[in-house]
Amino acid sequence: MEEKEFYSTIFKRKSVRNYESIPIDENLLTEISRFMESLNPLDPEIKTEIKIISGEHVKSLIPQKKSPHYFAVFSETKEGYLTNIGFMMQQMDLFLSANGIGSCWQGIPKPTKEVLKSSNLHFVILMAFGNSKEDLHRTNISQFKRKSLDEITDIKGEEKLLEPVRIAPSATNSQPWYFTRDNEVIHAYCKKLNFLKAKLMAKWNKIDMGIALYHLTLSAEYQGKKAEIIYDKDVENNPPRGYYYIASVKIK
């Protein structure tokens, strides 16, 4: 599959929460496993592990419809690991949607003890997937309930580059991101939360930032440019009020 299809999938993807109970075809599962091995990390130094598990190995405090399959995602807990997982697994979200399979990030449910014990790495998040019982795609951009561009950036004249970032998915649709620019470098920041909210959301927000950064790199590449993730200490020390720094993308 080409990157171009990934790009166009950004404009129609949605979270699927209603699945056929029958498992997806074995051959398709093999293709998915193969793609799983090829995900691009934001930071290749961070060890990750992804397992495909069935719905019976997932439990949730809140009653939720099960899907037949889930990715259970594990990682080393080095600096930036949550953003790295967001960046990697958003490739999977787009891959599945582009191939006619439904998926949904799952921050609330957890895998069973046996699954947790099966990896030496720290459990991060689940993503549900399977054949969708509902419409798989949006048909119009107005169906994305999102903030406007001027709520998430002060950059002017880059609507085409930033639109795929604006419509990226995030936990509880919180869209915690803000973007500024210095010449060819775009800086990404995440909203600071009060203590109570942070307890629930801070982990997810860092995953959200990885998702947005992946959409930004895809968007830059679609425009024929090279996107390189960099970290700028000076920028880190001077974030916009109410935000903290995550990373920057150099676009050339």
Ligand SMILES: Cc1cc2nc3c(=O)[nH]c(=O)nc-3n(C[C@H](O)[C@H](O)[C@H](O)COP(=O)(O)O)c2cc1C
């Ligand atoms: C890190 C993360 C965790 C999420 N956790 C859940 C969840 O536990 N349950 C759920 O139904 N949706 C979950 N979502 C899906 C979001 O609610 C959804 O992406 C957002 O509302 C935007 O809608 P869309 O994906 O259809 O564009 C999660 C999304 C992200 C990025």
